[in-house]
Amino acid sequence: MLRVKEVTCARGGIPVLSDVSFDVAAGQALVLRGPNGIGKTTLLRTLAGLQPALSGHVDAPEDELAYASHADGIKTALSVTENLQFWADIYGNPVPDTIWEAFDLADLRMRIAGTLSAGQKRRLGLARLGVIGRKVLFLDEPTVSLDGFSVKLFAKWLQDTHLASGGIAVIATHIDLGIDAPEMDLTPFQAAPDAGGAADEAFL
Amino acid sequence: MIALLLRDLRLAVRAGGGFGLGLAFFLIVIVLVPLGVGPQTALLTSIAPGILWVASLLAALLSLDRIFALDFEDGSLGLLATSPLPMEGAALAKALAHWITTGLPLTLAAPALGFLLSLAPEAYGYLLLSLLLGTPALSMIGTFGAALTVGLRRGGLLLSLLVLPLYVPTLIYGAEAVRRGADGQDASGALILLGVITAGCFAVLPFATAATLRINLR
Numbered sequence: 001m002l003r004v005k006e007v008t009c010a011r012g013g014i015p016v017l018s019d020v021s022f023d024v025a026a027g028q029a030l031v032l033r034g035p036n037g038i039g040k041t042t043l044l045r046t047l048a049g050l051q052p053a054l055s056g057h058v059d060a061p062e063d064e065l066a067y068a069s070h071a072d073g074i075k076t077a078l079s080v081t082e083n084l085q086f087w088a089d090i091y092g093n094p095v096p097d098t099i100w101e102a103f104d105l106a107d108l109r110m111r112i113a114g115t116l117s118a119g120q121k122r123r124l125g126l127a128r129l130g131v132i133g134r135k136v137l138f139l140d141e142p143t144v145s146l147d148g149f150s151v152k153l154f155a156k157w158l159q160d161t162h163l164a165s166g167g168i169a170v171i172a173t174h175i176d177l178g179i180d181a182p183e184m185d186l187t188p189f190q191a192a193p194d195a196g197g198a199a200d201e202a203f204l
Numbered sequence: 205m206i207a208l209l210l211r212d213l214r215l216a217v218r219a220g221g222g223f224g225l226g227l228a229f230f231l232i233v234i235v236l237v238p239l240g241v242g243p244q245t246a247l248l249t250s251i252a253p254g255i256l257w258v259a260s261l262l263a264a265l266l267s268l269d270r271i272f273a274l275d276f277e278d279g280s281l282g283l284l285a286t287s288p289l290p291m292e293g294a295a296l297a298k299a300l301a302h303w304i305t306t307g308l309p310l311t312l313a314a315p316a317l318g319f320l321l322s323l324a325p326e327a328y329g330y331l332l333l334s335l336l337l338g339t340p341a342l343s344m345i346g347t348f349g350a351a352l353t354v355g356l357r358r359g360g361l362l363l364s365l366l367v368l369p370l371y372v373p374t375l376i377y378g379a380e381a382v383r384r385g386a387d388g389q390d391a392s393g394a395l396i397l398l399g400v401i402t403a404g405c406f407a408v409l410p411f412a413t414a415a416t417l418r419i420n421l422r
Contacts, residue, residue, distance in 0.1 A: 073280025
């Protein structure tokens with residue numbers, strides 16, 4: 001169960017979203033919508049604990065949060081297997097055998113990640129979510145540079161593997177993922193342009 | 205932590221990882237010094253400890269800006285920050301990886317290069333020991349500096365300016381230990397102080413590095 005209560009988040013010291021509240025039950029996903037610059041990334045980074053919220057709080061299972069950004073964190077000098085194995089080791093999990101099929105990486109296992117296409121890299125980045133075994137995922141534009149087939153593949157994994165096993169996902173995206181999830185428009189939460197209170201926050 | 209250490213070591217020896225750059229730089233500087241100073245063996249012998257230490261300082265500096273910059277650019281630093289690995293552990297692993305790929309090869313190569321500078325025969329042991337004790341501090345301080353400048357474009361120069369003054373105590377005691385060894389004096393005081401600086405750096409700086417990274421990742 002993820003409970004977000006009146007969270008206000010800021011980017012570069014300027015509040016972008018204020019008093020965002022929502023609940024996501026186990027096994028559910030929530031899709032965040034909103035125009036560019038509304039603060040989807042900032043909200044996700046705040047919820048994932050990468051930056052502090054200006055106010056409000058997030059109730060989530062301890063040590064179950066994971067974040068996936070625009071950048072995949074792929075090391076181009078390592079092979080696909082080595083990349084996944086690294087994250088599995090960091091999280092202390094084995095790499096599940098099903099992951100190769102789920103993200104259509106079986107034929108690429110020994111390839112050096114630097115030689116992958118953008119879409120293949122993205123699939124590798126998303127496969128990381130499958131090896132870390134975290135319950136609450138914050139996904140920022142997970143489908144960028146994926147083709148229609150890969151989007152379906154990812155949606156299938158999300159629905160059938162992650163959510164079906166009681167996971168939670170909060171997804172910021174502009175496309176229709178084709179998963180069964182409520183949508184939330186962030187536009188009404190946009191912070192007033194003159195809202196202050198965060199200057200010098202980085203030094204405190 | 206070990207996974208991160210192994211990954212960084214693996215990345216360092218793969219194509220474009222920069223392994224050996226510092227070592228090659230060290231070699232070239234040491235070869236250039238006798239060419240600049242001229243064939244005065246006595247003079248070379250007396251300046252050899254200082255030259256060897258300054259050169260290893262600069263060689264260690266060369267690869268510092270890669271410690272966090274690459275991970276920051278490809279997003280893995282942010283992903284590491286949300287992983288179960290504490291940032292302090294990540295900082296320590298990064299510093300160790302830097303030492304193993306830079307400080308350790310420098311230490312092992314230094315005696316051979318000391319020969320080029322006609323270092324006094326009594327000083328070789330002290331050179332090896334002082335570098336072994338001192339170079340880990342260079343890596344740890346450098347990791348802290350790299351964390352301070354992560355995310356800055358062209359942070360490399362700023363990093364050098366920030367880090368070089370912090371290297372001064374290590375340089376002073378390191379070169380002093382070798383000089384005393386060469387003169388046949390007791391060098392244990394300088395070596396102990398060198399060890400103290402290194403131990404202090406490893407006790408404090410992982411925490412400072414982690415705090416700095418958390419702020420820079422916001």
